[in-house]
Amino acid sequence: MSTTVSRESDAAVVTEHFDVLIVGAGISGLGSAYHLQTQLPGRSFVVLEVQGGYGGTWRTHRYPGIRSDSDLYTFGYRFKPWVDEPIASAQKIQRYLGEVIDENDLARHIRYHHHIESASWSSEDNLWTVLATRTDSGDSALFTANFLWMCQGYYRHAEGYTPDWPGMDRFAGPIVHPQTWPEELDYRGRRVLVIGSGATAATLVPAIADDCAHVTMLQRSPTYFISRPNVNEVADMLRELDIPEEWIHEIARRKALHDLQVLNQICVDEPEFARDALIDAVRAELPPDFDVETHFTPHYRPWRQRLALLPDGDLFQGISSGKASVVTDEIETFTERGVLLKSGRELEADIIVTATGFNLSVLGDISFSIDDRPLNLADTITYRGMMFTGVPNLVWIFGYFRASWTLRADLVGDFVCRLLAHMDDVKATRVTARLRARDADSPVLSWLDPEDFNPGYMMRSMHLMPHRLNLPEWQHSQDYWTERTTLPEADLDDGCLIFE
Numbered sequence: 001m002s003t004t005v006s007r008e009s010d011a012a013v014v015t016e017h018f019d020v021l022i023v024g025a026g027i028s029g030l031g032s033a034y035h036l037q038t039q040l041p042g043r044s045f046v047v048l049e050v051q052g053g054y055g056g057t058w059r060t061h062r063y064p065g066i067r068s069d070s071d072l073y074t075f076g077y078r079f080k081p082w083v084d085e086p087i088a089s090a091q092k093i094q095r096y097l098g099e100v101i102d103e104n105d106l107a108r109h110i111r112y113h114h115h116i117e118s119a120s121w122s123s124e125d126n127l128w129t130v131l132a133t134r135t136d137s138g139d140s141a142l143f144t145a146n147f148l149w150m151c152q153g154y155y156r157h158a159e160g161y162t163p164d165w166p167g168m169d170r171f172a173g174p175i176v177h178p179q180t181w182p183e184e185l186d187y188r189g190r191r192v193l194v195i196g197s198g199a200t201a202a203t204l205v206p207a208i209a210d211d212c213a214h215v216t217m218l219q220r221s222p223t224y225f226i227s228r229p230n231v232n233e234v235a236d237m238l239r240e241l242d243i244p245e246e247w248i249h250e251i252a253r254r255k256a257l258h259d260l261q262v263l264n265q266i267c268v269d270e271p272e273f274a275r276d277a278l279i280d281a282v283r284a285e286l287p288p289d290f291d292v293e294t295h296f297t298p299h300y301r302p303w304r305q306r307l308a309l310l311p312d313g314d315l316f317q318g319i320s321s322g323k324a325s326v327v328t329d330e331i332e333t334f335t336e337r338g339v340l341l342k343s344g345r346e347l348e349a350d351i352i353v354t355a356t357g358f359n360l361s362v363l364g365d366i367s368f369s370i371d372d373r374p375l376n377l378a379d380t381i382t383y384r385g386m387m388f389t390g391v392p393n394l395v396w397i398f399g400y401f402r403a404s405w406t407l408r409a410d411l412v413g414d415f416v417c418r419l420l421a422h423m424d425d426v427k428a429t430r431v432t433a434r435l436r437a438r439d440a441d442s443p444v445l446s447w448l449d450p451e452d453f454n455p456g457y458m459m460r461s462m463h464l465m466p467h468r469l470n471l472p473e474w475q476h477s478q479d480y481w482t483e484r485t486t487l488p489e490a491d492l493d494d495g496c497l498i499f500e
């Protein structure tokens with residue numbers, strides 16, 4: 001790291017320089033810091049984070065029951081064994097991330113309370129200049145970096161997505177989004193209406209069911225759920241044999257990946273069979289007279305949206321006990337007492353929770369420019385779902401939808417370290433993705449194929465995302481099982497990346 005002093009307005013601002021600047025101290029940012037430090041020791045780097053601590057998603061979300069919806073043997077890092085139950089609370093994930101920081105002495109590289117406002121690339125200097133505002137003091141902080149490693153996640157942390165329903169201002173009680181759950185909210189003995197049936201609603205409903213007078217999950221259309229005991233029998237058995245945790249992690253991880261691959265394949269090859277099997281499994285967990293056709297029979301193919309996992313079938317237990325119920329209908333308007341549905345039925349509630357998803361945030365809402373020209377990421381084409389045509393020395397981490405996010409964070413971590421080492425080898429200070437002549441005829445497509453995967457938060461904001469070509473080099477693959485071979489073997493000299 002080196003520092004220079006410059007003047008911004010009238011105040012003297014110290015500019016610090018790092019080889020690599022990592023944005024965000026969530027799972028991706030901490031993993032990237034680990035990979036950089038381990039694989040390329042000696043590089044100077046800093047992690048800038050707007051919040052007052054690490055964890056990203058697992059720090060932001062504080063609603064009751066908040067937990068992962070994929071297993072930690074694959075959602076955990078490749079390099080640090082997970083030693084607990086597979087579906088884990090935010091608190092346990094935070095503890096795990098804290099251990100990663102301590103065991104690798106990463107704390108000295110992380111700066112909290114730094115809200116990055118802008119990032120400008122200069123081709124003359126081959127440098128990024130990053131301007132941050134300190135949320136604790138209001139001061140500006142300036143950084144330069146040779147390489148930007150974007151680990152800012154995919155949604156706006158400050159505020160969740162709530163549709164604009166008519167009459168919302170008429171409702172007498174609180175309307176709460178899970179992403180900004182008020183600590184003081186007292187739902188004990190109250191009637192709670194949760195709008196939505198994604199992973200968040202499915203976590204929240206059973207978590208509060210025992211304490212509420214009643215909780216109703218109101219959904220426009222049903223979601224697929226898989227219920228599993230929250231144990232990993234292979235890991236537990238190996239633990240009884242005193243096998244080292246590193247081995248257990250690797251074996252349990254391979255087993256989880258194998259099972260997930262089989263499930264994926266069945267969903268793709270035999271969607272009707274997969275659909276029937278998923279719905280039959282739900283039926284088996286609910287009372288015999290429960291209307292599964294209306295409430296748990298989705299209208300889409302399995303895995304067009306993320307499959308939500310229910311540890312120990314907790315949602316179904318809540319419904320079976322009568323403490324929770326499901327209504328499938330559409331909202332006509334909010335009323336003073338609750339919501340009036342299109343069917344004419346009124347649902348009364350004391351508290352309404354809008355578990356209606358995220359606002360997509362592309363590159364952390366940072367204002368980017370390349371040589372003084374504003375960057376519109378939607379004008380670019382992605383190189384392997386991590387770099388963008390015409391944007392030098394920048395990689396972002398966007399994980400998998402159908403497998404744990406961290407699997408990709410680890411793979412991209414290896415890729416970036418290989419890329420930086422290659423730049424040294426070829427004495428380049430700049431690497432930019434550029435379409436080859438032979439790529440130019442390929443039709444330009446949207447980031448995601450909506451036939452393949454189409455959750456609301458992505459569909460609402462697809463116009464903000466970069467584009468892709470129907471070629472492996474120029475798209476974000478959702479297939480970990482292919483990428484675990486293709487990314488480590490990707491030829492850096494195949495003409496897609498220009499080294500200067």
Ligand SMILES: Cc1cc2nc3c(=O)[nH]c(=O)nc-3n(C[C@H](O)[C@H](O)[C@H](O)COP(=O)(O)OP(=O)(O)OC[C@H]3O[C@@H](n4cnc5c(N)ncnc54)[C@H](O)[C@@H]3O)c2cc1C
Pocket residue numbers: 023024025026027028029048049050051055056057058061067068069070071075114115116117151152153154155157200363364365366397399403404405406
């Ligand atoms: C409730 C919930 C449950 C989930 N469960 C799973 C799961 O079980 N399995 C799975 O694979 N995925 C899950 N996901 C997706 C999840 O977001 C990712 O898996 C993972 O946590 C993302 O980590 P990340 O570090 O990439 O991003 P984030 O966790 O979003 O962290 C990004 C960090 O960057 C910071 N940041 C952003 N912009 C700026 C800026 N301009 N300046 C400074 N700092 C900035 C943010 O404050 C944040 O700390 C879940 C998501 C949610 C919301």
